[in-house]
Amino acid sequence: VMNRVKPTTCIIGLGLIGASWIKALRGQDKVGPVVGYDRNLDSMQLAKETGLIDEYTEDLALAVKDAEFIIISVPILAIESILQTIKDSIKSDAIITDVGSVKGSVARDIRRVFAKDLPNFILGHPIAGSEKSGVTAADETLYQNHKVILTPLPETSPGALQFVIEMWEVAGAKVETMSVEHHDEVLAATSHLPHLLAYSLVDTLAHSHENKEIFNYAAGGFRDFTRIAASSPTMWHDIFTANKDAVLHALDLFTEDLNKLRSAVETSDSTAMMGVFTRAKVARDHFS
Ligand code: NAD
Structure with missing residues (x-):
C-alpha cells in the first residue's frame, strides 16, 4: 500500500528547483528515505554529503524502483528520455511530478512514452527561482509565499493531485491549478x-x-x-x-x-x- 505520509522518494535532477523542494520537505519531516539521481556525479556526492539525500545511484531505473513519490527536476528537453528509462521500473501506484517551466511539451512526452497506460503524473511549475543553479543553490525558503501552478490532465487522479498540492504547501507555496494551454x-x-x-x-x-x-x-x-x-x-x-x-x-x-x-x-x-x-x-x- 502506498505510503503517502512519509513516502520513499526519488529526486531526479539535483539543481536549484528540485534540491530546494527536497530540502524544504526534509526540513518538515515529510518524506521517507530519499534517493537522488543526477547526470552530474559531483552533484550527487555533494547532495549526499550535505544530507539532502540518503543515497544516490548512477542507475536511473534502480533509483526509482522503490519510490512512492518521484520528482523530476531537469531541463525540459531531458524529461522524455528520463520517462523512457524509468517507464518499466516505477511502481504502478507511484506519484510522479515535474517542475518544468513549460507544460505542453511534458504532457506530450508523457503521452508519447506511456501511451494509454498513464502513470499518476502531476504536471507542475513553481513560480519561484533565481538566476542561480546547481545543488549548492538549494534553499528551503525558496517557495515560501510563492505560487506553484499545477496543470492536471483529464486522467489525473484527484488523490494524486491532492498529495502533490500538500507537498508544495508544506514548502510554503500557494498552489493554483489551470490548463496546460x-x-x-x-x-x-x-x-x-x-x-x-x-x-x-x-x-x-x-x-x-x-x-x-x-x-x-x-x-x-x-x-x-x-x-x-x-x-x-x-x-x-x-x-x-x-x-x-x-x-x-x-x-x-x-x-x-x-x-x-x-x-x-x-x-x-x-x-x-x-x-x-x-x-x-x-x-x-x-x-x-
Ligand atoms: P539546475 O541547472 O539548477 O538543475 C538541473 C539539474 O539537472 C542539474 O543538477 C543537472 O546536472 C541535472 N540534469 C540535467 N540533465 C539531466 C539528465 N538528462 N539526467 C539527470 N540529470 C540531469 O536547474 P533548475 O533551475 O533546478 O531547473 C530544473 C527545472 O526547473 C527546469 O525544467 C526548469 O525549467 C524548471 N524551473 C526553473 C526555475 C528557475 O528559476 N531556475 C523556476 C521554475 C522552474
Whole structure:
C-alpha cells in the first residue's frame, strides 16, 4: 500500500528547483528515505554529503524502483528520455511530478512514452527561482509565499493531485491549478518573453561595443532589467524550444508595440510616448 505520509522518494535532477523542494520537505519531516539521481556525479556526492539525500545511484531505473513519490527536476528537453528509462521500473501506484517551466511539451512526452497506460503524473511549475543553479543553490525558503501552478490532465487522479498540492504547501507555496494551454500562454508572456529580451539586450551591448568598459557605466536600470540574463543557458534553450508557438505569439505582439514606440521616438511624438510610459507606470505601480 502506498505510503503517502512519509513516502520513499526519488529526486531526479539535483539543481536549484528540485534540491530546494527536497530540502524544504526534509526540513518538515515529510518524506521517507530519499534517493537522488543526477547526470552530474559531483552533484550527487555533494547532495549526499550535505544530507539532502540518503543515497544516490548512477542507475536511473534502480533509483526509482522503490519510490512512492518521484520528482523530476531537469531541463525540459531531458524529461522524455528520463520517462523512457524509468517507464518499466516505477511502481504502478507511484506519484510522479515535474517542475518544468513549460507544460505542453511534458504532457506530450508523457503521452508519447506511456501511451494509454498513464502513470499518476502531476504536471507542475513553481513560480519561484533565481538566476542561480546547481545543488549548492538549494534553499528551503525558496517557495515560501510563492505560487506553484499545477496543470492536471483529464486522467489525473484527484488523490494524486491532492498529495502533490500538500507537498508544495508544506514548502510554503500557494498552489493554483489551470490548463496546460493556459499555463504555457501566460508564462510565455510573463516569464519567457522577458528572459528573451534580457538575453538579447545584454548580448547586443556585449558584441556591439568591443570594449566591455560600457558595463562599468551601467546603472540600476540595466542591472534590474538584465539580472535574469545570468540564468542557465541550457534551461532557457529548452524552454524556448518547447514553448515555441506561445513565445512567438508573445514576441510578435511585443515587436509590434516596440515598432510603434520606435516611430514615436523618431517623430518626437510626445503624446504617443507619454501614453505608453504612463499606462506602463500605472500598470507597474499596481503590481507589487
Ligand atoms: P539546475 O541547472 O539548477 O538543475 C538541473 C539539474 O539537472 C542539474 O543538477 C543537472 O546536472 C541535472 N540534469 C540535467 N540533465 C539531466 C539528465 N538528462 N539526467 C539527470 N540529470 C540531469 O536547474 P533548475 O533551475 O533546478 O531547473 C530544473 C527545472 O526547473 C527546469 O525544467 C526548469 O525549467 C524548471 N524551473 C526553473 C526555475 C528557475 O528559476 N531556475 C523556476 C521554475 C522552474
